[in-house]
Amino acid sequence: MAQLWGGRFTKQTDKLVYNFNASISFDQKFYKQDIEGSIAHVRMLGKQGILTEEEMQAIVACLKEILADVEAGRLVITDEYEDIHSFVEANLIDRLGDTGKKLHTGRSRNDQVALDMRLYTREELLHVDALLKELLGTILHIMEQNTETIMPGFTHLQKAQPITLAHHMGAYFEMFKRDRLRLHDIYERMNYCPLGSGALAGTTYPLDRAYTAELLGFYGPTLNSMDGVSDRDYLIEFLSACATIMMHLSRFSEEVIIWNSNEYQFVEIDDAYSTGSSIMPQKKNPDIAELVRGKTGRVYGALMSLLTTMKGIPLAYNKDMQEDKELSFDAMDTVKGCIALFNGMLATMKFNRERMRASANGGFTNATDAADYLVNHGVPFRDAHGIVGQIVLYCIEKGIAIDDMSLEELKAISPVFEDDVYEAISMETCVNKRLTVGAPGKEAMEQVIAAEKKYLEEEWKPLETSIQ
Incomplete structure (x- = not known):
């Protein structure tokens, strides 16, 4: 059992206790970060004269060799080591002897693991x-192609008013854009070196510490050493952002699953992203969408687990915090896989x-515009609402749409109607006369699309500061 401590102890750790305590099975995932952090630390030690130039150069070269050997498969990380820190240091000492023992000068595993995780x-x-940026590009492309693709908009899963596919997709564009903004905010808060x-x-x-932070691409060092080793806020924030994504x-x-159903038939999912049934030959199942929906709970679980772990921990580091890794790694992998596959x-x-157009036409989605027509001709809104309600009831009994009613039928319910009502309640008019910012009208949508396109063309650059 390779471990970095033991002088204080007179007995070997029980094997079961050792295994329970060890983290090598999962923290080996950040071997690269551990080695990169060690290289920065050693370079700083050399700069400060704590190590000689020769010692610094020898350790850095050997650490790079270890990294290359691991990535090439020549050096295997095994469970004989307690954690990834033990693995790296033990192999360094094997190769460099006493010089390798100087790696840990001025450092604890507490700030080392805090750095690795960050x-x-x-x-x-x-x-x-x-x-997310790639997904936004896909959504924007669909928006650009469908500013005139009319479909029903829903509330309570009931057809409400006509919109366009571009407008519907634009709602998700805004969601994922906010997700990116959250990530950028988190980056700004977390990018300090413990x-x-x-x-x-x-x-x-x-x-x-400022030099070490600079070498590792941080804005500067953390300003409280107790918080530096015990802070996992950044990870909780990231998991929260992942849960929102x-x-x-x-x-x-969920919408893709509904749209893919026989009742809707709004979309056809490509064969590469569908599966069939082992018994029903006609089936084409939206498995990717269903799995993404299902894996959401998995990411929520990681967030709740870490929140629960951290809620009762006194300052500073406690072994409980080792539980920040396994579920977090799983959540990160899950989110990345889900975004890529969904895209x-x-x-x-x-x-x-x-089919989308027919669904909008057949769901009385222009009823509100029919009421607006009456209001514009002097009918009080509450009366207009009741008149259109009668029209809808009449259409349901006849099995027709409002557009299918003759002028005589309309006038029988309200004499205010004239020939111009058909233009006023056409699907195109219902959509395109809505020109306020954020509405589905073609002109409004084109302005939004231009703004979203400009947003995607801009490169996000982290703030350039040197200290908190």
């Missing part, structure tokens, strides 16, 4: 952000425009 989370955050905090009270060595994906998936499904999905 580096890993930062990288995952940027990956999720890039995937290395140099020591176990909890810093160190007597003359470390240059999954909630948005799940809502979108592929959406990009290859075919929309049945004729």
Whole structure:
């Protein structure tokens, strides 16, 4: 059992206790971050004269060799080591002897793991952000192609008013855009370096924490060593953002599942993103959408687990915090996989425009516009509402749409109606006369699409600051 401590102890750790305590099975996931952090730490030690130039160069070169060997499969991370820190340091000592023992000068596993987790989370955050940007590009393309694709808009899953597919997709564009903004906010708060905090009270060595932070791409060092080793707010925030992303994906998936049903037939999912039934040959199931919807709970669980773990921990580091990793790693992988697969499904999905138009026409979605027509001709709104209600009831009994009624039938219910009512309640008029910002009218949508396109063309750059 390779471990970095033991001088204080006279007995070997019980094997069961050792296994329960060990984290190598999951924290090996950030071997790269651990080695990168060690390289920055050693370079700082050399700069400060705590290590000689020769010692610094030898350790850095050896750490790079270990990283290359792991990535090439020549060096395997095994459970004989307690954690990834033990693995790296033990292999360094094997190769360098006493010089390798100087790696941990001025550092604790507490600030080391805090750094590793922050580096890993930062990288995952940027990956999720890039995937969201790709998804937004797919959504924007659909919007550009469908500013005149009329479909019903819903409330309570009941047909409400006619909109366009571009407008409907635009709602999800806004959701995922907010998700990216949340990620950017989290990045700004988390991008400070805990290395140099020591176990909890810093160190007597003359470390240059600002230099280490700069080497690792942070804005600066954390300003309290106790908080530096015990802070997991950034991870909770990231998991919260991931949970919100999954909630948005799940809502979108639910609609795709409904639209894919025989009753709706608004979309056809590409064969590559569907499966069949083992017994029913006619089936084409929206499995990707269903799995995304299902995996949302998995990400929620990781967030709730970490919140629960952290709620009763006194300052500073406690072993409970080792529980921040497994579920978080799983949640990050789940979110990335779901965004990528959903994007592929959406990009290859075919929309049945004729079916969407017919559904809007057959669901009395222009009833509000018929009432507005009467109001514009002097009828009080409450009376107009009642008149159109009678018209809808009449159409239901006849099995027709409002547009199908003759002028004589309309006048029989209200003499205010004239020939111009048909233009006023046409689907195109109902949609395109809505020109306020955020509405589905073609002119309004084109302005929004231009703004969203400009947004995607802009590159997000983290703030350039040196200290909190």
